[in-house]
Amino acid sequence: METLLNRYRNITVLLLVIFAQLVLIAVQVRNDQDVRMVRIWSVTAITPLARVLETVRGGTAGFFGSYILMHDAREDNRRLQAEVDHLKMENQYLKSEISTADRAKALVAFQARTQSKTLAARVIAAGAGANSKVVFLDRGSGSGVERGMPVVTPDGIVGKVIAAYPTASEVMLITDPEFAAGVVSQKNHVGGTLKGQGQTNCKVDYVPSEEKVEVGEWFYTSGDDRVFPKGFPVGVARVVRPNSPYQEVLVEPSGLEHGLEAVLIVLEGVHQAIPEAPAANAPVYLGAPPPAGGGEATIPPTGPAGTDADRLLHKYRQIGAAQNVKFGEGGVGAKVADFNAKVPASEGVQAEGASGRAGERGSGAAAASEKKTAQPVGDASKTGKPANGIAPSPAAGVPASEGVQAEGARGRAGERASRGGAAPDKKMSQPAGDARKTGKPANGIAPSPAHPLPRSAPPSTSPPQ
């Protein structure tokens, strides 16, 4: 060591002296931000080292931390996975419960609505065999169930009881090949016999080829089989193939669409009407024809329009009329009206009133006017029509009565209709308030056949159109 120092003594001393002077410079010199160079140099010299140390320390700590965390994370992952599995099962169970509750609710609603006497039952077992189309219900002869009773759901028929035991009953589903029931189509009332095929869809036999059955058409029980009361939904025609002598019609049973859990056993069936299919030529509301005689100026002007200029013009015309002065006639020096004179009383009141609430007085004026006036002035201010009492021309395409109904659609129809005077047509006598209740649009146009609302369609089996 000593030899080494002796060998490099000169250069060592040189470096020491240089270094000392560098430090001296660093202590004195400041940069633009008034920071001493020694500080800058120190920071510059130290921070990279510190950064390296920190990187190494962070990496090491991170590595061990990650290792420990990974060790814990593996355990957490296992636990969370188990929890997720448990929650999935629970979620599935709850979904199933909700579905069951919804079906039970629908079942109760259907039970209350239908005229037939029914008994709610639950499916407790399916028949043995892979292709079995038989289920067991938890109600049997002890509950009044007898062999041959139909089994339905709010969605449609399910099958019929083929055996009644004291505490259970056996039901043959409509998909069973031995099942048969009389059905009739909703639209064209084409009768046929529904037969199971052992598959998802059922077949409707004995539909003559000349009868018209459309895909998507609903089939209902016809009641001919003396098992199912008339009017229960069966299913929708999915396939219609022309054949001779009978068409091939496949129906998708609606009663089995959502699975079988709860059903209704019809103890005493009551025939009910088959719901009418919405006709393509359903009546469409038509507005009243325009008033006779051109329909213009049927209401005498009762006052100026709403602007100040109009009211002033109206006032000056009245003054001119009272003083026998015709504006725009005569040369220089002709008689000039005294515009400071008071407006004649009768007209003045009207004019003043007109400048105020044309609408309120307008109803009275309208009442005094002809009964033909289909549009009261009182409504004019609210319907956006001119308050000067000039009825809109027929070319405007807004019949007065329609305007009344439109008002009614805004919730004031009944009262305005009565105020608005005689309705020219019976159709028009219907208050628009009713229109709102009946779901008709405010413009009085009946719902389009493309969007029918079957009056007694099954609650959850609205046929797809």
Add this chain to the structure above:
Amino acid sequence: MTESGDRFLVGNQREQVSRFRARVLLFVPLAAILFQVYVPRFFDFLGYLELPLLVTIYFALMRRSQIGGLFIGAFIGLAQDSLSIKQPLGMFGIVKTLVGYFAASVGLRIDVEHSVIRLLLTFFFYFFHQFLYWVLVRGLLGKPVSFEIQRTLVLGLLNAVVGVTLFHFLDRLREPA
């Protein structure tokens, strides 16, 4: 290399080491510094003479001791810095320390009694001094100063000539062996 050549370049170190009295080592540099800072006030052109550098080179060359040379350079440089208000202490100190060190290193290897050698060495060390100073000013102080090579070369030649003359007078201050 011949024997005479060896003697010219290397020589006998023991024989060539010059000794100076302490007061010479003290007052000559101070006089040079005083000249550097005082005389140019009256004679601008004398400001181009770098007498402290010439003195540093001379003592470093003649003493032939690296440590002695660097300390002489550091001392003269720091003294010069201390009289220069505009620059921090250590700028000339570092430069002259290095000049003293390298001059002494050169003096160990070649015969510095020859005037031509002295002229060349002085010229070289002047250029080295100016260049190193420029580097330090730019590097440490961050000042955008320019380095004029031609001017530096001319002044280097001037200082070398003056230096050879000065060295001749300073030789008389050496103690006899």
